[in-house]
Amino acid sequence: MTGVPLSWYLILSALLFALGVAGFLFRRNIITVFMSIELMLNAVNLSFVAFSYQLKQVNGHIFTFFVMVVAAAEAAVGLAIILTVFKNRETLNVDEVNSLKN
Amino acid sequence: MDVILFLAFAAIAVVCAVNVVVQTHPISSALSLIGVMGSLAVLYLLLGAEFIAMAQVIVYAGAIMVLFVFVIMLLNAGAESRRGRSLTAQLLGIPGFFALLVLLSYTVLRLFPDAAHVKFGGFTGGSAKDVGKLLFTEYLLPFELTSVLILIAIVGAVVLARKELE
Numbered sequence: 001m002t003g004v005p006l007s008w009y010l011i012l013s014a015l016l017f018a019l020g021v022a023g024f025l026f027r028r029n030i031i032t033v034f035m036s037i038e039l040m041l042n043a044v045n046l047s048f049v050a051f052s053y054q055l056k057q058v059n060g061h062i063f064t065f066f067v068m069v070v071a072a073a074e075a076a077v078g079l080a081i082i083l084t085v086f087k088n089r090e091t092l093n094v095d096e097v098n099s100l101k102n
Numbered sequence: 103m104d105v106i107l108f109l110a111f112a113a114i115a116v117v118c119a120v121n122v123v124v125q126t127h128p129i130s131s132a133l134s135l136i137g138v139m140g141s142l143a144v145l146y147l148l149l150g151a152e153f154i155a156m157a158q159v160i161v162y163a164g165a166i167m168v169l170f171v172f173v174i175m176l177l178n179a180g181a182e183s184r185r186g187r188s189l190t191a192q193l194l195g196i197p198g199f200f201a202l203l204v205l206l207s208y209t210v211l212r213l214f215p216d217a218a219h220v221k222f223g224g225f226t227g228g229s230a231k232d233v234g235k236l237l238f239t240e241y242l243l244p245f246e247l248t249s250v251l252i253l254i255a256i257v258g259a260v261v262l263a264r265k266e267l268e
Contacts, residue, residue, distance in 0.1 A: 003221035004108045012112045014206035016119050022199045023123040029182045031128045035135050053149045053225045054218050058236050064154050068161050069248045073255035075166045079173045080262035086177050
């Protein structure tokens with residue numbers, strides 16, 4: 001009984017992060033783009049906890065905790081911004097929210 | 103047993119994450135993301151991070167995703183339209199995804215060829231007691247600063263989302 005190699009956890013984290021990047025770049029719905037950011041944050045949290053196991057230190061858990069707090073604050077502000085954008089423009093498509101471009 | 107549990111929940115996480123990206127309706131993406139977060143909580147438990155696993159379920163799957171689902175329902179968000187896809191995205195999307203994945207995996211395998219093998223119970227320092235001890239001694243200042251950050255975020259969210267008064 002040898003257990004799971006730590007690199008499997010890190011590769012799973014890399015896979016989730018790459019999927020988050022793909023969702024962030026290719027999706028058009030602003031809410032789905034925001035959820036892709038949450039997916040990336042979760043992937044990074046998994047690496048933090050995995051390295052915490054490797055080094056036998058709790059510091060990685062603390063950083064994961066802070067990432068969660070920042071993600072909660074970010075979700076509150078981001079969703080408020082999404083609400084305001086929808087109220088002003090009646091759309092959730094990121095391609096149509098381009099007033100800074102011109 | 104560790105390997106079976108890891109593979110099962112890693113498979114659930116990956117399938118749900120793919121579903122987040124490919125579903126056109128935001129509510130399907132949100133529910134898949136809850137699946138990812140739940141299976142990640144189990145993986146945290148396998149890594150000995152009890153407190154983080156519970157916080158993951160309560161804060162992420164409980165609070166943040168409920169906020170997302172509320173906003174999706176409030177805005178009555180429909181399925182995404184599929185028009186206006188750029189040719190560059192279609193041609194470079196899948197190769198770019200695999201390039202990023204291979205690069206990250208190669209770096210991991212190069213840097214950690216003989217890293218530890220994860221066994222359940224191999225690290226027991228992740229209980230609420232241990233995390234709290236460190237959080238309230240060494241990381242006290244960052245902890246207090248996050249409370250200010252949360253307060254600012256709440257005020258900002260209220261200011262952004264309130265109804266305009268004439």
